[in-house]
Amino acid sequence: MQPALVVLGSGFHTPARDRLEVLADCAFIVDGTGRIADVIRPEDPRQQALAAWAEAQGVLHRLPADAWLIPGLVDLHVHAPQWPQLGKALDAPLExxxxKYTFPLEARFADPDFAAEVYDDLVRSLLAQGTTTAMYFGSVHKRPNLILAEACLRHGQRALVGKVAMDDPATCPAFYRDADAATAIAETRAFIAELRAMQGEDPLVLPVITPRFIPSCTDDLLEGLGQLARETGCHVQTHASESDWAAGYVRDRLGCSDCTALDRFGLLTDRTVLAHANFIDGNDMALMAQRGAAVAHCPMSNAYFANAIFPVRRALEAGVEVGLGTDISGGFSPSILDGLRHALMTSRHLGRGADPTLPPEARGTGEAPLTAVEAFWLATAGGADALSLPVGRLAEGQCFDALVIRANLPGSGLRHFPGADRPEELFEKIVLTADRAAIGDIWVQGRKVR
Ligand SMILES: [Zn+2]
Incomplete structure (x- = not known):
């Protein structure tokens, strides 16, 4: 095997939820398919020879001083057509x-020129934030979602893209919905085929079956999409148990929780990602763990739309797969680094409490807050596991999706004093202070995308 790229330097990753691995002075060997072929430690005599060879071939990338490699960030929940709405319109409850805001905006994406302009900016912006894998809700119309996929391929972002399906005239406006269940299913099927036909053997962009959420979909549509999920083996994404209103709506209509209903429709699989899931109970968690379905934890938008905090510790301990989502534009930051900090903070509020008029022992649920290692894991390996994709870790066999974090750059909060920070402390600083200004080179599947 001739390496296509050798990155020489130090890095961090979290191969397991509770385990940080410091990869000091390693050579990361990337093969011609964009996979990590080996991670060679400094004590291994092959390292020096390999670095010399790579240098002579012009494929050596030596990390600068004060720079560390980390796995690319995984965003499990983005609404692509809400990108123009980021940072506004957060004054109303979900329904x-x-x-009022979101359906009228998403309806504008019927215009392919508007879609092309917004999606090109979105994909470039998210890549610059270190998001090497994004799971996107598109809009209802088929063609603009292919334009989004084209932007991902052009800029080299790994992505999962779904044509949103929503057909219930009782909840969806006439100007923005599928004509009926049969049309929504046929358009979803055609979208999957067209997206797959755009790429070869090892596709960077995958199609996702995307019922918006149960309240926007008729039973016939949910049934048909469940059948399509079985037929095609595609990923599935939807919203579940997000707010009191949404969870109550499903209970009133179907007499059960979102998870149970989705399972009955064949939409709860090991490739399913449920956004939010704040109000899932122990039975829902057990069902999700059994099916291998995952949660996209979106702490920022939950503060606006859920009035509740997702019990991330309980879900993880019940065996549910969890990763993070920005929920653009229900969340106001496009950064998963911001998202992981919100996950850290909200888990502290849930566990330790919020209302100062209560005695300390009655103020929180008592469950342990997330640690820095766990929050980083959610943003990388946890998100990758939720998608069953070989990314999120700097290890042999994984796709080389990675970014360089640089300390002490002007305008960045990440400051490093070599004599004062042990590697584990530096990792903690990266988790809590690395920002957009600290992000250097970025690779996806071994291709330098920034
Ligand atoms: Zn959402």
Whole structure:
């Protein structure tokens, strides 16, 4: 095997939820398919020869001083057509926000020129934030979602893209919905085929079956999409148990929780990602763990739309797969680094409490807050596991999706004093302070995308 790229330097990753691995002075060997062929430690005599060879071939990338390699960030929940709305319109509850702001905006993406302009900017912006894998809700119309996929391929972002399906005239406006269940299913099927036909053997962009959420979909549509998931083996994404209103709506209509209903429709699989899931109970968690379905934890938007905190510790301990989502534009930051900090903070509020008028022992649930290692894991390996994709770790066999974090750059909060920070402390600083200004080179599948 001739390496296509050798990156020489130090890095961090979290191969397991509770385990940080410091990869000091390693050679990361990337093969011609963009996979990590080996991680060679400094004590291994092959390292020096390999570095010399790579240098002569012009494929050596030596990390600068004060720089560390980390796995690319995984964002499990982005609404691509809400990108123009980032940072505004957060003054209404979910059911009002959808009708007042969001459906009218998403309807504008029927215009392919508008879609092309917004999606090109979105993909470039998220890559620059270190998001090497993004799971996108598109809009209802088929063609603009292919334009989004084209932007991902052009800029080299690994992505999962779904044509949103929503057909219920009782909850979806006439100007923005599928004509009926049969049309929504046929358009979803055609979208999957067209996206697959755009790429070869090892596709960077995958199609996702995307019922918006149960309240926007008729039973016929959910049934048909479940059948399509079985037929095609595609990923599935939807919203579940996000707010009191949403969870209550499903209970009133179907007499059960979102998870149970989705399972009955064949939509709860090991390739399913449920956004939010704040109000899932122990039975839902057990069902999700059994099916291998995952949660996209979106702490920022939950503060606006859920009035509740997702019990991340309970879900993880019940065996549910969990990763992070920005939920653009329900969340106001495009950065998963921000997302992981919100996950850290909200888990502290849930466990330790919030209302100062209560005695300390009655203030929180008592469950342990997330640690820095766990939050980083959620943003990388946890998200990758939720998608069953070989990314999120700097290890042999994984795709080389990675970014360089640089300390002490002007304008960045990440400051490093070599004599004062042990490697584990530096990792903690990266988790809590690395920002957009600290992000250097980025690779996806071994291709330098920034
Ligand atoms: Zn959402």
């Amino acid at each position: 009002v926000w959808l009708q």
